[in-house]
Amino acid sequence: MAARGKKGQSQLGQTAATVFAANDRMNQMLIEHLDEAAWTAKPPGKVRPIVAIFTHMHNVRCKWVRLSAPHLQVPTQLNRARCTREQAQAALAESAARCVEMLTEALDGSGRVNMFSRDALAPSWPAGVEMLCYMLAHEAHHRGQVIMLAHQLGLALPYKASDGIWNWEKLWKECGSHLPLC
Numbered sequence: 001m002a003a004r005g006k007k008g009q010s011q012l013g014q015t016a017a018t019v020f021a022a023n024d025r026m027n028q029m030l031i032e033h034l035d036e037a038a039w040t041a042k043p044p045g046k047v048r049p050i051v052a053i054f055t056h057m058h059n060v061r062c063k064w065v066r067l068s069a070p071h072l073q074v075p076t077q078l079n080r081a082r083c084t085r086e087q088a089q090a091a092l093a094e095s096a097a098r099c100v101e102m103l104t105e106a107l108d109g110s111g112r113v114n115m116f117s118r119d120a121l122a123p124s125w126p127a128g129v130e131m132l133c134y135m136l137a138h139e140a141h142h143r144g145q146v147i148m149l150a151h152q153l154g155l156a157l158p159y160k161a162s163d164g165i166w167n168w169e170k171l172w173k174e175c176g177s178h179l180p181l182c
């Protein structure tokens with residue numbers, strides 16, 4: 001791969017920040033439109049309820065920041081047994097902001113974050129685009145679970161939300177960013 005110039009690297013840091021912020025906006029959109037009863041309802045089969053999926057997403061982000069960017073303030077973890085939707089929304093907004101800072105520092109060429117440790121027991125990776133991809137894949141996987149579980153509970157998310165998470169132009173705008181021009 002051709003070496004990125006300084007400008008390219010700082011742009012990469014900004015792009016990663018924007019993409020992760022939009023990714024959190026997708027989570028917030030699902031929580032906002034989720035039927036109240038679906039939040040703690042016991043889904044069919046041996047799977048965790050939706051509240052536990054969102055608290056897990058937040059707690060995993062806290063772990064990534066703690067292990068990869070210990071100089072940043074690590075948000076408080078959530079307790080799945082007594083977390084309200086409002087608490088989850090606020091906590092996810094906070095952990096997303098920390099992840100945005102971490103990704104910026106990992107990808108802007110400053111070297112302030114130089115490795116990604118996703119788990120204490122897993123090998124660390126050099127900070128790079130792989131880190132962003134891994135983080136996004138984890139969240140997208142769990143969003144898919146939430147959408148499927150809500151449907152299985154008979155409390156499917158409205159089209160506005162299940163389709164809205166694909167309107168990246170609108171999400172970018174809501175995150176204060178703009179559409180990349182071609």
Ligand code: NI
Nearest residue numbers: 056060138142
């Ligand atoms: Ni997970």
